Amino acid sequence: MTTLLEKINNAKALDFGDILSRTFELFKKTWLQGFLLMLCIFVVAIPIFVVIYMPMYTALTEQMQNGNYDPNEVSNLMMQTDSFRYQILGLTFVLSFLSTTLIAGFYRIIKKIDFNEPFSGMDLFYYFKGQYSGKILTIAALSFLVSLINFAFEKFLGPETASILGGVIAIIFSVYSTLFVVLFAFNPELESTEIFSLGFNLGTRKWMIVFGLMIITGIIGFFGIILCGVGMLFTFSIIYLPPYFIYKDVIGFNEKSEIEQIGEVE
Secondary structure: OHHHHHHHHOOOOOOHHHHHHHHHHHHHHHHHHHHHHHHHHHHHHHHHHHHHHHHHHHHHHHHHHHOOOOHHHHHHHHHOOHHHHHHHHHHHHHHHHHHHHHHHHHHHHHHHHHOOOOOOHHHHHOOOOHHHHHHHHHHHHHHHHHHHHHHHHHHHOOHHHHHHHHHHHHHHHHHHHHHHHHHHHHOOOOOHHHHHHHHHHHHHHHHHHHHHHHHHHHHHHHHHHHOOOOOHHHHHHHHHHHHHHHHHHHOOOOOOOHHHHHHHHO
């Protein structure tokens, strides 16, 4: 923990253009694994969205049968129901837990690809183990906390104010939540509190460059939507690569230089 904090505190200035360039190069090598990641998240999300929107579909069907078809009225009525909102929050937490676990496995894969190490597609599911579930639940719980805050804003403030405040909090926290996952993926032995401490420290020092890279790669990732939306499964994983390089440049992996490796062979 002390060593990692020292590396963060003494980190050199990061080059935005250099990280973006390396992101594109690594994406060329990892796009297939990124596709598998997004496909898994998509498959996990389908039943969750079915559970969420099935009551709305049922209500719309009843309206159509009665000749009083008004989708806006049904949508507004459902979203104003506390039980429906609680259901959305709960299912969002489940999705956050599963996707966080998969993304951590993806970071494990891209690190191996970056260092030309052997890897397996099963590495994507590496962190689906009991020993890691508590830490992943804690990381997912922080994302859930942001959703709860937004829910409170909607309940006690006006819709416009709630949207603005909720958006600001979501943008700020997006940087930290991304770094939490990277730090966990490469330091699963750390306690949850240590991961959060390191993540907030790193995020506070490098917030602008992380956010800027997330915006650029997010726009690129959304280009896949022009292919009937399916293309996003191939392109959207690029957003996870800049945080990997942030971690690599600031903390590193204790990789040995070629000279050191030659010395060991001799």
